Amino acid sequence: MSSTINQDIASSISSARINKEKRFQIYGVAALLFAMIMLVTLFITIFSKGLSAFIQTKVNLDIELTQEVIDPEGSRDLNVLKQANYQKLIDDSLKLYALNLFDKDEKELIKNLRMILSPIAYLELRNLVIDNQDFIGKTKKVSFIASDDIDQYFKGKIDMSIPEDDRKITDIQEKFLDDLQSKGQINKVFNKTLFTKSDSREAELSGVLGAVIGSFYSLLIAGLLSIPIGIGAAIYLQEFAKKNRITDFIEININNLAAVPSIVFGLLGLAIFLNMFLMPRSAPLVGGMVLALMTLPKIIIPARAAILAVPESIKQGALALGASHMQSIMHHVLPLAMPAILTGIIIGLAQALGETAPLLMIGMIAFIPDTPLYITDPATALPVQIFMWADNPERAFVERTSAAIIILLFFLIAMNSIAIYLRQKFERKW
Amino acid sequence: MTDTGIVNISSFNKLKKSKNIKIKAIIKNLSVFYSDKCAVDNVSMNINAREVTAMIGPSGCGKSTFIRCLNRMNDVIENCTVKGSILIDGYDIYHPKIDVVKLRSQIGMVFQKPNPFPKSIYDNVAYGPRLHGIATKKNDLDNIVEESLTKAGLFKEVKDRLNDTAIGLSGGQQQRLCIARTISISPSIILMDEPCSALDPIATAVIEELIENLKKSYTILIVTHNMQQAARVSEKTAFFHLGKLIEFGDTKTIFTNPREKQTLGYITGRYG
Numbered sequence: 001m002s003s004t005i006n007q008d009i010a011s012s013i014s015s016a017r018i019n020k021e022k023r024f025q026i027y028g029v030a031a032l033l034f035a036m037i038m039l040v041t042l043f044i045t046i047f048s049k050g051l052s053a054f055i056q057t058k059v060n061l062d063i064e065l066t067q068e069v070i071d072p073e074g075s076r077d078l079n080v081l082k083q084a085n086y087q088k089l090i091d092d093s094l095k096l097y098a099l100n101l102f103d104k105d106e107k108e109l110i111k112n113l114r115m116i117l118s119p120i121a122y123l124e125l126r127n128l129v130i131d132n133q134d135f136i137g138k139t140k141k142v143s144f145i146a147s148d149d150i151d152q153y154f155k156g157k158i159d160m161s162i163p164e165d166d167r168k169i170t171d172i173q174e175k176f177l178d179d180l181q182s183k184g185q186i187n188k189v190f191n192k193t194l195f196t197k198s199d200s201r202e203a204e205l206s207g208v209l210g211a212v213i214g215s216f217y218s219l220l221i222a223g224l225l226s227i228p229i230g231i232g233a234a235i236y237l238q239e240f241a242k243k244n245r246i247t248d249f250i251e252i253n254i255n256n257l258a259a260v261p262s263i264v265f266g267l268l269g270l271a272i273f274l275n276m277f278l279m280p281r282s283a284p285l286v287g288g289m290v291l292a293l294m295t296l297p298k299i300i301i302p303a304r305a306a307i308l309a310v311p312e313s314i315k316q317g318a319l320a321l322g323a324s325h326m327q328s329i330m331h332h333v334l335p336l337a338m339p340a341i342l343t344g345i346i347i348g349l350a351q352a353l354g355e356t357a358p359l360l361m362i363g364m365i366a367f368i369p370d371t372p373l374y375i376t377d378p379a380t381a382l383p384v385q386i387f388m389w390a391d392n393p394e395r396a397f398v399e400r401t402s403a404a405i406i407i408l409l410f411f412l413i414a415m416n417s418i419a420i421y422l423r424q425k426f427e428r429k430w
Numbered sequence: 431m432t433d434t435g436i437v438n439i440s441s442f443n444k445l446k447k448s449k450n451i452k453i454k455a456i457i458k459n460l461s462v463f464y465s466d467k468c469a470v471d472n473v474s475m476n477i478n479a480r481e482v483t484a485m486i487g488p489s490g491c492g493k494s495t496f497i498r499c500l501n502r503m504n505d506v507i508e509n510c511t512v513k514g515s516i517l518i519d520g521y522d523i524y525h526p527k528i529d530v531v532k533l534r535s536q537i538g539m540v541f542q543k544p545n546p547f548p549k550s551i552y553d554n555v556a557y558g559p560r561l562h563g564i565a566t567k568k569n570d571l572d573n574i575v576e577e578s579l580t581k582a583g584l585f586k587e588v589k590d591r592l593n594d595t596a597i598g599l600s601g602g603q604q605q606r607l608c609i610a611r612t613i614s615i616s617p618s619i620i621l622m623d624e625p626c627s628a629l630d631p632i633a634t635a636v637i638e639e640l641i642e643n644l645k646k647s648y649t650i651l652i653v654t655h656n657m658q659q660a661a662r663v664s665e666k667t668a669f670f671h672l673g674k675l676i677e678f679g680d681t682k683t684i685f686t687n688p689r690e691k692q693t694l695g696y697i698t699g700r701y702g
Contacts, residue, residue: 243508313545317608320501321558321615322535331557332547 046409050402056191056204057146057154059117059180063093063125064139070129071136081130086122090114090144101179102172112172118145118204145193146186148203148396150177154186157395168395194403198371199385203396206389208404210371214284214364214379215353215411221288221375222295222352227345229292230299231334234341237300238307239329258297265294266361274362281363282378290362291352298351302344306337339426346419350412356383382408454479454619454649455500460514462495462504469495471673472514477619477666482641482650484664484681486657488696492673493653494542497621500651501537502530518619535562538612542624544604546596546611551588554596554607555579558615574614582610583640602633609640613648620644622652626659638663657697661685669693 067074070084094113102109118124121144128142129135149168152158154177164171180186198210233254241247269290273279279286310333318328359365365384372379380388382404389401455477462470470492477483485493495504502523504510516523523533535558546554555575558564565571575592579585584606588599596607605625612620622641626634634656641650641663654660660667661681668678669692677684677693688694 311545313541313543314547316503316506316541317545317547317611318557319506320503320534320539320541321561321611322531322533323561324531325506327561331561336548 046402046405049399050404050406052155052157053194053396053399053403054191055155055188056193057151058143058187058189059146059150060141060143060185060187061090061093061097062139063089063142065089065129065136067137076133078130081133082126084126084129086125086129087114090117090121090125097180097185098176101175109172112170113176116147116150116173116177118147119202120205121145143187145204148394151204152395153177154181154188155399157399194400199367199369199380199388201367203392203394203400206397206400208382208385208407210368211380211382211385211404212407213372214287214368215381215383217284217372217375217379218287218291218359218364218381219349219353221285222291223345223349225289225292226295226299226348230296230345231303231341233296234300234303234307235329235334238304239325239333254297254300258301261357262294262355263357263361265290266358268293269358269362280376280378282366282368282380283376284364284372284379284381285375286362287359287364287379287381288375290358291355294355294358295348295352298348299341299344302347303337303341306340306344307333309340310336339422343419343423346415346422350415350419353415354383354408354412356381356387359384382411452479453477454518456517457499458515458517460496460499460512460516462492462499463511463513464507465509469673470499473670473675474514475668475675475678477649477651479649480645480647481665482645482652482663483666483668484660485651485653485668485670486655486660486696487670487676489655491670493668493670494623496670497623497651497653498539500619500621501534501539503534503539505530535615536617537619537621538615538617539621540605540608540612540623540625543628544601544608546599546604546607548595548597550593551579551596551599551607552592555610555614558611562615564615578610578614579607581613581644582606583636583643584610600633602629602636605629605633605637606640609637609644613644617648619649619651622650624653624655627655634659657685669696671696 066089069088070086071077071080073080091110091114095110098109098113124144125142128140146154149158150173153169153174158167158169160167160169160174169177177186193205194207196209197205197207200206237247237251241250269286273286273289274281314332314336315328318332319325323331359381363378364380365388366378366380367388368378368380370377386401386404386408389397389404453476457477458474460470460473461468473496485497487493498504499512500516500518500523504512512524518537521528547557549557552575555578556565556571559571559574565574576585576589579588584603587603588594588607596604599607605628609620609625626637629637638659641652644650652660652664664681666679667681667684669676669684669688669690671692677688677690679689683689684693685697688697
């Protein structure tokens with residue numbers, strides 16, 4: 001027998017095998033590319049539609065705050081100031097601007113012109129006057145929120161080539177607005193309303209604040225309930241429970257719960273929390289409790305894995321020093337398992353933040369223009385708000401839907417980044 | 431003191447007197463079962479105070495299980511049952527009234543693999559004293575840490591980095607840290623379960639020297655696979671095989687003139 005290497009190794013570089021490997025690599029790259037393209041498309045659509053919602057069109061008008069209209073007796077009484085006819089002041093100003101442009105009969109003209117401002121323009125003016133009473137009698141430049149159609153017009157989203165009857169902007173409005181713009185009376189500012197107001201029938205006055213607070217309260221309740229219960233259950237199952245049929249049964253059930261569709265949890269909440277315990281409908285308290293049920297298995301499973309991953313030797317070291325079982329867990333096992341547990345918690349809560357279905361079942365889908373103050377106030381949540389806005393036909397709600405998605409994505413990405421950061425910072429160190 | 435179930439002083443003293451030596455522990459008919467499997471089979475022996483007793487024998491012969499009985503570490507293993515009795519200083523440590531947690535604080539243990547806590551060197555040593563409230567003032571704690579590390583022969587090497595993580599130490603240093611951690615709460619017995627099996631010969635020599643010093647104040651039981659080590663450090667040697675105590679006696683006798691054929695076979699390397 002010769003001791004040299006078999007000549008096969010030089011000659012038999014199997015082209016079939018190499019091709020197979022290459023093909024497999026190509027499949028992998030293709031799959032990755034496809035996924036990336038989908039993701040990029042998603043982001044491009046959302047951002048191209050939604051970014052413009054962060055900008056708001058304002059119409060600046062010089063308003064003559066005449067003493068006769070606001071406070072004819074000069075008493076500066078708050079009730080008088082509140083009840084004054086501010087709409088007349090705005091109308092007068094609009095008429096002044098329109099003076100040289102139109103010769104139509106006045107009634108239809110002023111109706112047309114009023115529409116360029118939001119329906120609460122007179123309230124904006126009223127609040128300004130009440131806050132600054134020395135303005136009375138002077139002419140001031142006042143900045144009004146433009147109505148949603150005007151906003152869309154200035155964002156170039158309204159097709160002016162279609163017949164006047166089919167579009168939202170009349171010819172009168174177009175002429176008037178173009179004139180205002182040429183005078184520099186139109187400007188675009190950051191859309192504060194989106195963040196400081198809650199839902200509204202008027203797109204230009206609607207914001208996500210109520211939904212964000214509703215989501216925050218729900219998540220707070222979900223976290224307060226599911227984190228201690230989840231960690232406690234994980235510690236008990238992993239460290240104290242005897243291995244028998246009952247614990248096996250519990251374990252199988254927890255794993256199954258993680259796969260139960262979320263709407264089922266919503267039905268459970270409806271049947272038990274609302275119908276049996278008569279808790280308030282549409283409240284973040286109940287929403288949070290339902291989300292907590294949904295999050296529990298998602299916390300317990302990774303927490304158990306994290307506790308299991310702590311080496312037995314460290315626990316034994318503590319036991320041998322005279323630490324009790326509980327002390328060895330609290331002083332050593334839990335601190336070492338905490339980063340992984342935290343990751344599980346954050347990912348579980350991030351999922352809960354994006355959850356819509358269970359909240360629909362307990363009535364958190366409702367038009368709620370008020371910002372919730374307490375956890376029992378009716379509220380909605382960010383994903384539900386997106387769902388509701390997507391249902392609205394107005395153009396302005398389309399961009400607001402995308403904007404709300406961007407805000408939700410921002411929260412989700414932030415939470416997941418924290419999870420990744422924690423995971424990397426506290427990499428296992430034994 | 432009178433005899434109760436938990437304290438059995440008179441029989442202890444009788445034995446002490448009759449043998450006229452410093453007896454620390456009496457093990458009587460000890461058997462350990464994992465489920466149905468018998469790991470230690472009816473072992474009886476006496477452990478002398480301030481001596482090193484070595485346990486030798488092939489893998490799986492029950493010597494580790496045996497020493498884990500002395501601080502009841504087997505309790506944490508499910509399905510493990512212990513029969514027979516162990517008296518330490520007259521106390522029946524398997525009596526139901528014995529507080530296992532306090533027992534373990536008086537019978538320290540060093541494990542096969544160094545298992546420092548992933549904390550600072552200081553915190554590793556200070557954990558026991560803090561836990562048992564031995565030292566509450568920072569000053570006292572500092573003294574205990576320094577003293578323990580000095581006794582374990584580690585203080586000089588780590589005195590400038592007491593706040594560094596213990597994981598950064600070498601294997602031999604980690605093991606000495608574990609020994610320092612064990613003696614920080616002044617136990618009366620130290621159990622060592624193959625403390626050098628994960629160490630190189632130089633680190634092993636350091637640990638052996640340390641054992642030599644420690645036995646002046648502590649009773650030490652050491653499990654080892656290394657027969658030279660047993661011969662070097664121990665006064666008494668016990669040879670286990672398949673859960674049975676085959677031979678127990680002075681180390682010199684065991685290694686030069688064993689009574690049993692099996693012992694001779696093992697120490698000359700014919701099986702194991």
